[in-house]
Amino acid sequence: MKTSLLLIGTIFNLTGNICFANDAITVVANTQDRSILLNRQEVRHLFMGGAQHYGLHVIALPPENQTRVLFNTKVIGLTESRIQSYWAQMRFTGRKKAPKEVDTERLVIQYIKDNEGSVGYLPAGVSLPDELTVIYTGL
């Protein structure tokens, strides 16, 4: 019984997390305008709550997630602590709200697929449904 539970747990773990081969990040959106291509600064602004010209709303992964750590490091350029502090300042001054968080990369894909105008980050190379658009890829 114990072995079965362990096996089930391992399988769940393997299927619940998406493995990625490199450290590249991709930003994916559900948008009708499939020509949108952002630079790093625009992605940074978007995920720090900047005004959303394309009508996009962002979602994020939880603080302990490795893809989030990679995104913070490569795109935002700030530590998790600093990002948390920033959102505390924004929330308690009524300026901006931190992005909604979903638990795993798989749920990010599902959420974006289900919600038009949503955008999130994922490991580069992950297979995506056809209806989603890659709007940024950074090494």
Add this chain to the structure above:
Amino acid sequence: MTYRIPYLLLVSSLVWLFFTPSLYAETNDKLQLSGFARVVMGYLDDKDAEYLGYDNSISVDKESLIGLQADYQILDNLAITGQLIGHTAEQRDSGIEWLYLTYTPTNSLRFKLGRQRTPFLNYSDVIDVGYAYPWATLPQQTYPRHFFSTFDGLMANYEISNSLFVMDIEGYWGYFEDDVVIAERQMKAKTDDFHGLINTIHVNNWTFRGSYHQGKTSVEIDDITQFSNLLSQIGFSESAESLATDGTTEVFQLSASYETLNYFVRAELNHIHADLVFVPETDGYFISTGYNYFPFTSYISYSKNVTEYEQPASDIPIGLSPQLDQLAYGYLAIFDQLPVDSSEAFTLGTRWDLQAGLALKGEVSLIRGKADDNAFFTFDDADFDRKALLYLLALEWVF
């Protein structure tokens, strides 16, 4: 006054219990409850003085507090926000800090109407949310405690965003009426036609902020007003005018910060001008740099302020008659008693991010002032050397 936090906790819990089961279940995403709390323990290594209320005994009731915020989305573009704060500090009133409606007609434009925190300086509106900044306490030299309060009015915010930068332009107009402590005296203050403009630009890793604030302030100090009227009746108009209890207040502010994954540098300066007898012309600034080594950030800071009062008038002659001498000395005594709080502080500290939303900070500051100045110290012994070390340990929580 430590009873305030349990009292506020009780009120907050009741509010929480009242709203959460019904509204949350009914509206789910529409109501968001959040909060912040801080426990700040301090010790001043000098038996002759107090600084921000800290003396040479360990205390936790000077800056500790709890805040609760509720945001309710009434319509897609209309929300209401309330924030309740319970302070342990005797000089800070507990109660509603924010209560405003937010109307967002477009992604880039936002209006807030109601009671809001005055956004004088970079961290003015989050001075109570210690988690939002690296230091255990914001430097008194640039963030004097008497300075921050709420206003009732309208604030508009417009954001310009492109591939190079994001610019926030904020403007507000309103009024302020409350008890304030200026020059060690508590008085009722009122500011009408209170307005300001704030511009913040984010470019790459840089953030720049510049702001200007102005209002027409009047304070109630009966003894000074009566004395000023007396001087005016006798004909000493210059002296009478120098004891003004109303006039224009202005605040100028500039700040810049640069931050990367590894380190940050932040600097801010401000200038305060008021046409009131008790408010000195003040220039303050701080510069701080820190190094990030997850989960720690260590930092050093230097802050300084220079305050200067208007010189007393000289239209009351001395040596002509004992009555005039008495009048002149009485007049000059008012100026002699004004505390000069020019000082500087060197700070060294470390922030430890225990987990998302929870941080512990340890900090030591050397505060120094000139021999004749008060330098924000309270003391009885005139020989006190205006120099002391302040140790702070702060636990910061946002939830």
